[in-house]
Amino acid sequence: MAAPKKGRRSPGAHGHPGRALAVILVALAALVGGMFLSGNTKPRLGIDLAGGTEITLTAKSTPGQQNAVNPTNMDTAKNIIQQRVNGVGVSEATAQVQGSNNIIVDIPKGTNTEQAVKLVGTTAQLYFRPVLTEAAGTPASAPSPSSSPSPSSSPSASSGAKAHSGSSAKPSASPSPSSTTQGRAVTGALKSSASSSPSPSPSPSAGSSGLDLSIPANLQSQFNALDCSNAAQRANAGEGARPGDKTIGCSQDGKTKYVLGAAAVAGKDVSKAQAVYDTQTGAGWIVTLNFDGTGSKQFTDVTGELAKQQSPNNQFAIVLDNQVVSSPEVSSAITGGSAQISGNFTQQSAEDLANVLSYGALPLTFNTSDVTTVTPQLGGQQLQGGLVAGAVGLVIVVLYLLAYYRGLSFVAVVSLMVSAALTYSIMSVLGPAIGFALDLPAVSGAIVAIGITADSFIVYFERIRDELRHGRSLAPAVARAWPRARRTVLVSDFVSFLAAAVLFFFSVGKVQGFAFTLGLTTLLDVVVVFLFTKPLMTILAQRKFYASGHPWSGLDPKSLGVQAPLRRVRRSARPEVKEA
């Protein structure tokens, strides 16, 4: 399908029309047979036709990590999201990478949709960070109710994966490595309103520890200004911070704000997490963690250091999406690569957290760009609308062809039918294999493609008629018209395919279905024209109905304006021809 070939001398018309027809009919039979054998007799319907929820996630590029949004990371993120959604018992949910930075999650109706949507929405980056300081969630001037001061060493922060959407990117933290001592005094001052309980564990002075507890001045001022009761500020706090940076963050309930140290353990080092109901201590729902080798060692080290600190520095924060899910205090080094998180968990929130922890952190941060839920009723209506539009479009195209091309339109209609059958069976058979689902845009792509397919026939028919106008009889006309029609069809279909391919690779969301259908039908158009329309035309050209130029054949020389065989016309003077 590259550059059009220079018109060849051999029109290829004397080939074996029957053979080509046999090839395509066998292929069609095989596809349809495969369709029934594999049981995929219908294309998989998309969410907008079958009902369900579709979520479009867009990866955010983080400052300093421009290359993070790459196919490998997107694929990892996709797999994790898929596992998480399936982890809450949603079957048949699919996650797909589309374009360079989008993941589409389709959740069919009737399953645990709401919870899955929440999970997908919150799936983000998880880190364990030491707490450098904490304060009530609103700026220091406003005294706020502290959250559940408890004498135990359990975390005070609430937990549970709460859906939130990070909106406009506001890169805030770019902490300088230079440490100041200024922060300490402020910390002390703020601590009076802090929510956490006094730690029972005595600890040596901070200075001797291996932890860097200093707080850069700019981070301190950001921290002072941070208002965690504001949802937008809460979502954006600490945005853009790299794992190695110190950062600020809010608890998920917005009641506490933190300055956090560099990430000590990354969420990907958690090998397993489980929600457990703790009957022994009466702590209620807890989440147990197991770390892998790296995580285990890091966790031992950091908890060892943290245990030496005084409150609030003896806490480590579990930071999910830059929000602090939980900030348990550590009283001794936790060895052995396992730990528990206890808190005010409900069964739901404990399971959600465990789910997020065990399937790992996503390598990327995502914005939720679009969440669409379609009821099966609306889906049915849309499917019906698409089918009616397709049927009407097909009928008026056929009527137009019939009116203009008469008998020739038989060839066009049969070719359209072959094309439609091929498209349908390929969608059905290949659909599950390549993750194709017939959605509304795909249906409209198929309808639009009727025009493209019919256009190829028109190009060929007009060529044949041109040849007839030159006084040729039908069989040679059909043979001679082919090489030129072929070239035009190839060139124009190539351009059409190029547009579909570009659309496919640069589109997001639902439009990919449209582009896919358009590209598929364009390819099939070439196949059908070459292997079906042309051979059929060659065979029909030998039939009396067409060859004799029956008035209803669409090839009647009279209605084409040809008056007499060309040979005579060529010799005659022009006025004779003008009578036409």
Added chain:
Amino acid sequence: MSRLGNLSHRLHRGEISVDFVGKRKYWYGFSILVTIVAIVGLAVNGLNKSIDFSGGAVFTTPSTSISVSDAQSKTESVAGTGHDVVVQKLGTGGLRIQISGLDESTAAPIQQKLATDLGMPTNSINPQVVGPTWGAEITQKAEYGLGVFMVLVVVYLAIAFEWRMALAALVALIHDITITVGVYAIVGFEVSPGTVMGLLTILGYSLYDTVVVFDGLKETTKGITAQSRYTYSELANRSLNQTLVRSINTSVVALLPVSALLFIGGGMLGAGMLNDIALALFVGLTAGAYSSIFIATPIVAGFKERTPEMAALRKRVLAKRAAAARGEQESQDAEAEASESALEEADGEPVDAAAATAGVGGQRRQPASRNRGRGRPSGKRR
């Protein structure tokens, strides 16, 4: 319809002919005017961007007897201040309620309240929540895709045809897109991600037409320098006339399913992606059909006439016609001479294609000796 077939024949023969290339200044003028109107419309009106560009929620309800104004006031009270509310009635009898500035967490409670107020079950309402950057992102990708497509297509057409045709196709493409965007701005159709994608699809279609026309043009003008009877513009015009019916047919057949999609799918389902894609396609296809005939080919002819070979050809043709006019009586081929003298008379506007194509029609019937096997620009008898 056979009358159209007849028309097709006469166009093919050159018995009737529309002067597309010769009157190109008019078409250019018309197109420039339309383009200016489009740009002014865009500057003054701006585009009516859908909620996908600002973020918010769209709720689609099942069929209901609640009136639009009723639903509007109810929704406004539910949504509270600071949210724009748009309520539309759908072809299905349902309502499409659009509320700006909602995100996932705020949309769910509003959906519940809305369901209570409108007296329908919460889960019968179809919510769609769009982030504020979604539309912009789609547009950005579309622009990127547009750029890539233009480069690829220009390269391809330059290889398959030649760079002048590639450039002309590009101009026609930009023309189509500008006009489509202008129509959106002036009429105030809503621009959604579906529209943006429909716009991208126009590219393929607009070029499909152009390529079909160029293919005929390339064939007709093959071996053009070997004759001295017709200028490039005349042959280009003849080619256009010959493929006119084909172009019209392909455009009509492409438009028919799109209009079915627009009027039936859109009418039944109301606003939605289907409608948006179809509308953009409809407007763009129409502009594309026009531009491939009235803009692309005349531009190619204009480019070509500037090349030294074509300018030389033009000189030869004109000189020959002048000579032929002087020796008119001696000519043994009265018909051909007649057309040439017609051309000669119209010297002020030499590209009088009506006459020229008439001449071309006659030319094919010249005795072979006169042509010496060279003057067959159509290449029909290879």
